[in-house]
Amino acid sequence: MADYTQLATDIIAGVGGAENVTKVIHCITRLRFTLVDKDRANAEVLQSLSAKGVPAITALYNANLNQYQVVIGQAVEDVYDEVVNQLGDSVVDADATNAAVAETGGVKGKGSKNPFVRAFQVVIGTITGSMIPIIGLLAAGGMINGLLNMFVKGNNIFNVIDPSSSTYIIVSTLAMTPFYFLPVLVGFSAAKQLAPKDSSLQFIAAAVGGFMINPGITNLVNAHVGTNAAGKNIVVEAAAPIAHLFGVTFNTSYFGIPVDLPSYAYTIFPIIVGVAIAKPINAWLKKVLPLALRPIFQPMITFFVTASIVLLLVGPVISTLSSGLSFLIDHALSFNLGIAGIIVGGLYQCLVIFGLHWLVVPLISQQIAATGESSLNMIASFTMLAQGAGALAVFFKSRKSDLKGLSLPAAISAFCGVTEPAMYGINLKYSRVFIMSSIGAAVGAGIGGFFNLHMYGFSGSLIGFPNFSATHVYNPTLHKMVEGNPNNFLIFWIATIACVVVSMVLVWMFGYKDTDVMGAGVEKKNAFKDAVSK
Template sequence: MKQVQLLTPVAGKLIPLNAIQDPVFSQGMMGQGFGIEPTVGNVVAPVSGEITMVADTLHAIGFKANNELEVLVHLGIDTVEMGDRPPFKIQVKAGDHVEAGDPIGTMDIEAVAAAGKRTTVILAVTNSADMVANLDAQLGDVKAGVVGAVVDLNREVQPVVNTPKPQGKGSKYDALATQIITQVGGAANVKSVIHCITRVRFYLKDESQANDEVIRDLDGVIDVAKAGGQYQVVIGPAVNDVYDAIINQLGPGFGDDEASTAAMEKEANRAAWQKMTPWQKVKHGFSSLIGVITGSMIPVIGLLAASGILKGVLALLTTFNIVSDKAPTYVIINAMGDSVFYFLPIFVGFTAAKKLGADPVIMGIVGGVLTYPTIVGLASGGKVTGHLLGMAINADFFGIPVHVASYTYSIFPMIAGAWLASKLEPWLKRVIPTVLRMIFVPLIEVVLISGVIVIFIGPLITAFSGALAAGIMGIYQLSPAISGLIIGGFYQVLVIFGLHWAIIPIVVNDITTTGHSSINAIVSATMVAQGGAVLAIALKTKVASVKELAWPATISAFCGVTEPAMYGINLKYGRTFVTASIGGAVGGFLTGLLNVNMWGFAGSLIGVTSFINPKGLDFSLFGFLIASAATIIVSFTLTYLFGFSDADVKNVKKAPAKKHLGEQVA
């Protein structure tokens, strides 16, 4: 048999491998194959043979075809991250035999898209190097269970029907597995085993018992490496078979399929990274960073939206003198609306750690350190003993003068801390004995990560913010209109990185000394712009989950809280954030050009009364209305026409990061 067929696992549009938005699959690292942008979620078997693997998260199914092809069907991209609530129902298990075209499960396409993952279904022949001479994919619209590709084999094979996978002794790799186990010190010296794309990775009790030179000389072994607390035996393309033979002899309790999948993905991503051009690396790194930021914020977006609406209601109550800002009622409602923002570092620490592979509880504690009342007190009212690089020295640490910044409402320092923890934690677990880890790993992490943020990251952000504030003031004094254009276009970018605090002191100083602030009026326009963009999505999208989030995010933005719109929708879909920023630039330009002033802190549409001059109505109110109308029209129109389509929901790029801002696929 020299030519065989692969059926399509789902209905949709069949695309070539290199069009898949994933470097591991698109570059053929997992073997030759094709992708399908599905239109229906029913999944069928692409080959006749045995089910060799069903991932715990149900996002991937492996087949050993009767014609000896080894086929992987991967449902969506990055869907492994949806393990808590998998959108798949798979009705087969490892060891089952199927015929090509048999139904094997379903995929909830809308749920995958709503989670911001690509829905692309990928079929890859994982033993292509050994079996495939050529694969000709049949591009275009296809039904499930039809011929998706014709494969030319590079050697003759005999069709096999219902041949069970060898168990225990009898596999041609058993002898090699036995030799490897013996030379690493025997089964008694093995704690666990995983594998990646090329290596069998042992966790040994005592690495000194392993005989490196003998293992290197074994037929079927390429090399031996030691890294990350693992004893790695480099096998090459036959790694799956050797690993299976080893686990068959040691017992299933020694294997970890989930860890093996993560190791394979990490190694594949490292290879993909090495093949990228410098510009591709920059784009991939930035995309990954945005993915981590939005991924860290998604779990709290609903709370932010609800809190934003509550803060808007409170602003109305105080504006119309229904509730005094000194009354206990105000204090209680304000706590309800403000707590999620005030303690945001705790929540972001937890979610960012989960995203990046650090301990969420430890990072939550680090967030608690940064929002601890006495730390907040040092930042806001500590005794200033000097200045350095524009920063007030308001504390010392073991005699070292430091600037303690305010971290309430901030997210970027915690994401940086979570990334650092993801690097520090594995090293600590390698060097600290098991019996001491429970106490000393969290102790060292909390001390080091908190210290790095307070002593280094916070002051760096403050220094940069100070320089930024000086630049903004210089531009504003030169031209309010140009300043409005720049601030309006980039203010929400500053919010992402916590640099907007550079502008807040200017606003506070203006209002406390003159009673009004023109810069705060420009900032208000950026809030309106984010609301206008997400309003366009709320009206345009037919994806229920997006619409459900877009409407409260719109209300929240118009109430002066842009985080739900920005992190939950606009930044997530890329172009939308750009169109919203263009709207903000237009609104800021008009606000500066018309010399709009603002006499209060509450911005966006909810803050309309802040634009009324207490000494008598002037053009500021009308300028605010003109600028806000123009902002909404521009951001809404650009977003509706160019900034978003429902296709973006399934094509959105999430940062593929668990252990590294630029690592992890699938």
């Protein structure tokens, strides 16, 4: 764990000293100070700070909240703990901190007055807050799967592990487990996001997610191995449809009601909607049930009612919609992946500015879960790489020591798949850097698309190179190995070099010079900043 003692000391000095601080709380990415005199804070000093693990710091005053906010990023809790350690417990407001974390993980109380924008904020904020804690785990699973593919016989890299061996099956199962159990993980996370003070709802939501992927449910409609009266294993055929209506096949029933039971493994939207339904039910039961009955009957009723609604209505509708959206994206990409790579690659990081990239994450995970690869993630990977290359070009070209100290760690972070430090610390503040980097991303993704580059995992950018190593990979839907591009790894490195070189050359020539004046970035341009955590 990094030592943030000196950084905390510098931040306290930057906001006017300990005597100028009356309260400090934190949200997902920011320290929020209530100051005696806001004019004593020095934004330039704060923005010049950098420390290991905190490559980009931004400071701003929020007049609506009367808070001086210092954007830290992922290390905010560690820095907050050290700030409190130095200032003392008198500045702590635990309730305000919990509320701020909940709000910035989802939707703040003061959103847009436009009901359509407000509804959009709710959706984006909920998805964002639910997925953020799980992204690292999904990336870990993808990396394990990518490294495994490097050692599989037939992929012509290390040729060590037989793809039919128990070792391969165990490791590949381990790698895909976070994806398969997404309803459980997202259910727990979404409950914590939507009702941070109701800990009981988190476990109810996880149980609903577990119910959705329980083999007892999936075996109702899928072929599986069972046992006969003699105790011998037999193959039980998939259940025959019981009804058809408006093109929908109902494959089982619940209390005599026909049900279209899809596969919930690898999905997130049905459980998020389920949690949104469970929250008011659980809160209402807490109010009306006697205290003596509450420990048993509150979770029992919430669990049963929520699971039933998901089974009868939410799951089939949401799964059908998400599958349809994924189908459209898959076919749009397959029409001409090279052109799609150029267009999406050039514009993808614009989604990051508004936090809309979280809508893409479930589609990527669904592609990987269904086919073992994701062309959409291949494109996104080059956009991360390009933003890091742009920041690296600034590091080499700039003569400013403070900017060099900021741009190098930001570039390293982007090469590791986290682009926000490079985006918000460098590239968007010098907007031409962002534009030139995005052109480099379009070049890299376009080359990958035209040469049919496959990506077999979740982690992207430079650190995700193992996810491009396979020439064939296990397809979860077909339950067999499928052939890929025999030159996949070579194409990846060619596209990677092109992406980095083009990004750096363009930034060097047209994107940055030391006489440029740093802009305000996109903080005030983000229409959904109240709903989206950066």
